[in-house]
Amino acid sequence: MRKLGALLAAATLLITACGSSSGGTGTKTLTVFAAASLTESFTALKAQFESAHPGTQVRFNFAGSSALVQQLTNGARADVFASADQANMDKAGQAGVLDGAPSVFATNVLTIAVAPGNPKGVAGFADLATRGLTVVVCAPQVPCGSATQKVEQKTGVTLRPASEEQDVKQVLNKVQTGDADAGLVYVTDAASAAGKVARVDFPEAAQAVNSYPIAVVKNASEAGRAKEWVDFVLGQQGRAELQKAGFGAP
Amino acid sequence: MPWVLWVPAALALALVVLPVAGLLVRTDLRRVPGLIVSDASLTALRLSLETAAVSTLACIVLGVPLAVVLARSAVPGIRVLRAVVLLPLVLPPVVGGLALLYLLGRKGFLGYLLGVTAGVQVPFTTAAVIIAQTFVAMPFLVVSLEGALRSGGERYERIASTLGARPWTVFRRVTLPLLLPALGSGAVLSFARALGEFGATITFAGSLEGVTRTLPLAVYTEAEVDVDSAVALALLLIVVAIVVIAVARPRALEGTAR
Numbered sequence: 001m002r003k004l005g006a007l008l009a010a011a012t013l014l015i016t017a018c019g020s021s022s023g024g025t026g027t028k029t030l031t032v033f034a035a036a037s038l039t040e041s042f043t044a045l046k047a048q049f050e051s052a053h054p055g056t057q058v059r060f061n062f063a064g065s066s067a068l069v070q071q072l073t074n075g076a077r078a079d080v081f082a083s084a085d086q087a088n089m090d091k092a093g094q095a096g097v098l099d100g101a102p103s104v105f106a107t108n109v110l111t112i113a114v115a116p117g118n119p120k121g122v123a124g125f126a127d128l129a130t131r132g133l134t135v136v137v138c139a140p141q142v143p144c145g146s147a148t149q150k151v152e153q154k155t156g157v158t159l160r161p162a163s164e165e166q167d168v169k170q171v172l173n174k175v176q177t178g179d180a181d182a183g184l185v186y187v188t189d190a191a192s193a194a195g196k197v198a199r200v201d202f203p204e205a206a207q208a209v210n211s212y213p214i215a216v217v218k219n220a221s222e223a224g225r226a227k228e229w230v231d232f233v234l235g236q237q238g239r240a241e242l243q244k245a246g247f248g249a250p
Numbered sequence: 251m252p253w254v255l256w257v258p259a260a261l262a263l264a265l266v267v268l269p270v271a272g273l274l275v276r277t278d279l280r281r282v283p284g285l286i287v288s289d290a291s292l293t294a295l296r297l298s299l300e301t302a303a304v305s306t307l308a309c310i311v312l313g314v315p316l317a318v319v320l321a322r323s324a325v326p327g328i329r330v331l332r333a334v335v336l337l338p339l340v341l342p343p344v345v346g347g348l349a350l351l352y353l354l355g356r357k358g359f360l361g362y363l364l365g366v367t368a369g370v371q372v373p374f375t376t377a378a379v380i381i382a383q384t385f386v387a388m389p390f391l392v393v394s395l396e397g398a399l400r401s402g403g404e405r406y407e408r409i410a411s412t413l414g415a416r417p418w419t420v421f422r423r424v425t426l427p428l429l430l431p432a433l434g435s436g437a438v439l440s441f442a443r444a445l446g447e448f449g450a451t452i453t454f455a456g457s458l459e460g461v462t463r464t465l466p467l468a469v470y471t472e473a474e475v476d477v478d479s480a481v482a483l484a485l486l487l488i489v490v491a492i493v494v495i496a497v498a499r500p501r502a503l504e505g506t507a508r
Contacts, residue, residue, distance in 0.1 A: 139457065139474070162374035163457055164456075165456065166471065177356075179356045179371075
């Protein structure tokens with residue numbers, strides 16, 4: 001019987017240990033759910049925000065926007081949500097997890113990533129349909145893929161990709177390892193891999209501008225700070241940092 | 251059996267059963283058939299079954315000799331070798347995929363050689379899916395076989411050879427028949443593992459409908475837009491896995507029971 005008691009105690013300990021991961025006193029923790037493509041710029045903004053708001057700690061959950069929406073609708077605690085596209089922000093809105101209307105804080109456009117020096121001589125979007133060229137794109141289900149599809153429709157150029165990846169970083173990886181000759185990625189991703197990939201910008205990219213909305217999450221435990229973070233991202237410092245990463249103005 | 255064991259056993263069972271039950275509860279089961287019978291999911295299911303079958307075959311062709319070598323040879327360093335063989339069991343699948351890419355990718359040394367000499371590109375092909383599945387599934391087969399080989403049989407082999415049988419005859423007439431029951435369960439395990447393979451496939455083979463997008467990859471892709479349809483596909487995968495294990499496993503177990 002004592003053994004059983006010990007076992008049960010261990011089990012409950014295990015369960016409660018898994019359940020309560022938050023905590024901490026004194027400092028206020030602001031939890032920001034943000035699209036993976038914002039990793040570099042938001043991390044840079046975190047330091048500036050924290051020094052401007054002593055006693056506040058910003059904590060990030062970077063992931064694909066739709067994964068974040070799923071986490072939010074399933075009850076994940078967050079204060080701010082920044083999406084890489086309007087569709088996922090709309091989904092969050094419809095699920096009733098947002099507090100107020102989202103505002104667009106940045107835009108992103110596609111570019112062609114190729115190996116440094118552009119050995120295959122890719123000059124524009126139409127070149128991607130050339131036979132013998134291994135092209136990798138995002139799946140139409142994810143934002144960079146739907147942008148790709150939009151450009152295909154507007155230009156009438158049909159791509160025959162070797163793979164439809166789940167996110168833009170996977171596309172970038174396949175260009176970096178040399179397994180793909182070219183990949184369609186966002187300007188910001190190409191910028192983050194400068195030196196490892198070269199960029200071939202194409203004018204048709206303007207046909208599929210992707211906007212990044214941000215919103216405060218309903219029942220945020222730090223609603224006031226959350227609003228301040230949103231304003232901070234929308235403000236001058238946010239703008240400067242996002243511009244540095246290659247994002248366009250809203 | 252001490253009754254106290256029931257408590258952790260029930261917890262363990264709950265850990266496996268409850269999540270699947272949760273999936274079922276949240277699913278609108280009436281919508282499932284409609285969601286599954288799309289061209290994309292049927293294509294993914296077929297690709298999954300075909301590639302898993304081929305990779306199971308590859309596991310058998312390559313894994314049986316490997317298990318015999320590991321269990322029977324007395325080469326120094328065989329213990330290290332065994333650890334290496336089991337590596338795919340512990341490696342995160344994404345790491346396995348990267349490793350394959352660095353070997354067989356266009357800039358990997360074998361991939362480069364293949365490209366230059368034969369013009370063959372492995373990533374992004376169905377063959378890449380099979381290689382990834384074989385990579386992660388083979389340890390399951392080798393472990394089952396090696397256990398069976400170690401737990402008995404060496405005596406029969408020795409007697410056969412003292413009676414004048416050549417090594418190849420001993421392998422064919424004594425070792426292989428002894429292995430059959432373990433081979434059955436090992437093959438089922440490998441097939442099930444290959445069916446569920448995700449990380450190595452998406453990293454090494456990519457994801458393209460009809461070519462490399464197997465059922466697990468289709469679930470992941472679908473989850474980006476429609477969770478309900480992703481769950482429906484996941485249920486399909488679960489049903490297929492349970493059928494495979496239920497149909498094939500008892501026979502394998504009966505075999506080991508002698």
